[in-house]
Amino acid sequence: MLRVLVVDDSALMRKYIREMLEEEGDIEVFTARDGQDALDQIPKVDPDVITLDINMPVMDGLTCLSHIMTEFPRPVIMVSSLTEKGALATFEALELGAVDYIPKPGGTISLSIKDIRPELIAKIRAVARSRTRWSKLRIHRAKPEKITIKKARPKITRDIPGLVLIGCSTGGPGALEEILTQLPPDFPLPVLVAQHMPARFTNVFAKRLNQSCQLEVREVNRPLPLQVGEILIAQGDADVEVRRKLGRKVAVNLPMDKQLLWHPSVDRMVRSALKCLDPKDIIAVQLTGMGYDGAEAMTELHRLGGRTIAESEETAVVFGMPRELIERGGADVVLPVHKIADRLIKWTM
Structure with a gap:
């Protein structure tokens, strides 16, 4: 049986989430009403996965999470509201060690909480499979120091020498921070990122990365030129494509393609780049995440002479997306996340 501890101060939320999980038949559910209650229960029930609310009395979710990571390290999925304040707290949780998050639809007390059932169950199963490896090999990422970084002005040119594309999902924010903060101010290619994430989260995420x-670092909330010196984060709840406009390459945010399962779509992003650039000028990176988004398009890029990682x-929180690329024969190299930035620099500088 898979053991899950649900931590939420709302009795109604605990009831609904418990019912959703127990319907699976192979998930044993325990509940806690606040962070302190959770810390008291963890040694007794030894859950494989914890779902954790943020705003709770007695002990809030972030304080509880810091104790979990220190005393009982295991996969934690944050369940938070879709407000901007909730998004900020969620990214603090990811920096503290949470592996993923699921937005509560409709606010803190969500009467439509059952809408997240498929996503919640899929993520719980995915991170539970990685518990043993994750506990032993978890990368401890320190919260970035508040320092002033002198940034080079983006080089505005009529064309770009190439493009780095990055796709990721579950566990992606931490992996992206690990890679993108290592890129120097004179990195010679623009970077475009498709991270599966809601729209309210991508805006906050881009601002945090920019610090x-x-x-x-900017969010693609309107057509933006691809230029050296910039990292563009695809807007959540939408897709992104590379287009040609007036002789320049531009990242364009578009309505979600309903035929695709994940958004922003990595496959759609990579395929659009192949229409605008020579494959040999594209580097694609497939990071942690569930499913196979990006694997087919990156394999095609690899076949055409592009480079892929x-x-x-x-180091992958969930090995699904990278494994799909590897098994299809589409990866030039397979690297732990902390070595990917060095490879990008080696290939381009």
Whole structure:
């Protein structure tokens, strides 16, 4: 049986989430009403996965999470509201060690909480499979120091020498921070990222990355030129494509393609780049995440002469997306996340 501890101060939320999980038949559910209650229960029930609310009395979710990571390290999925305040707290949780998050639809007390059932169950099963490896090999990422970073002005040119594309999902924010903060201010290619994430989260995520990266980081909330010196984060709840406009390469945010399962779609992003650039000028990176988004398009890129990197199992929170690329024969190299930035620099500088 898979053991899950649900931590939420709302009795109604605990009831609904418990019912959703127990319907699976192979999930044993325990509940806690606040962070302190959770810490008291963890040694007794030894859950494989914990779902954790943020706003709770007695002990809030972030304080509880810091104790879990220190005393009882295991996969924690944050369940938070979709407000901007909730998004900020969620990213603090990811920095503290949470592996993923699921937005509560409709606010803190969500009467439509059952809408997240498929996503919640899929993520719980995915991170539970990685518990043993994750506990032993978890990368402790320190919260970036509040320092002033002098950034080079993006080089505005009529064309770009190439493009780095990065796709990721579950566990992606931490992996992206690990890579993007290592890129120097004179990195010679623009970077475009498709991270599966809601729209309210991508805006906050881009702003947080901009504080710690040496390159400028912006969300693609309108057509933006691809230019050296910038990292662009695809807007959540939408897709992103590379287009040609007036002789320049531009990242364009578009309505979600309903035929695709994940958004922003990595496959759609990579395929659009192949229409605008020589494959040999594209580098694609497949990071942690569930499913196979990006694997087919990156394999095609690899076949056409582009270069591809898959994150290795040793650091991937969920090995699904990188494994799909590797098994299709589409990865030039397989690297742990902390070595990917060095490879990008080696290939381009």
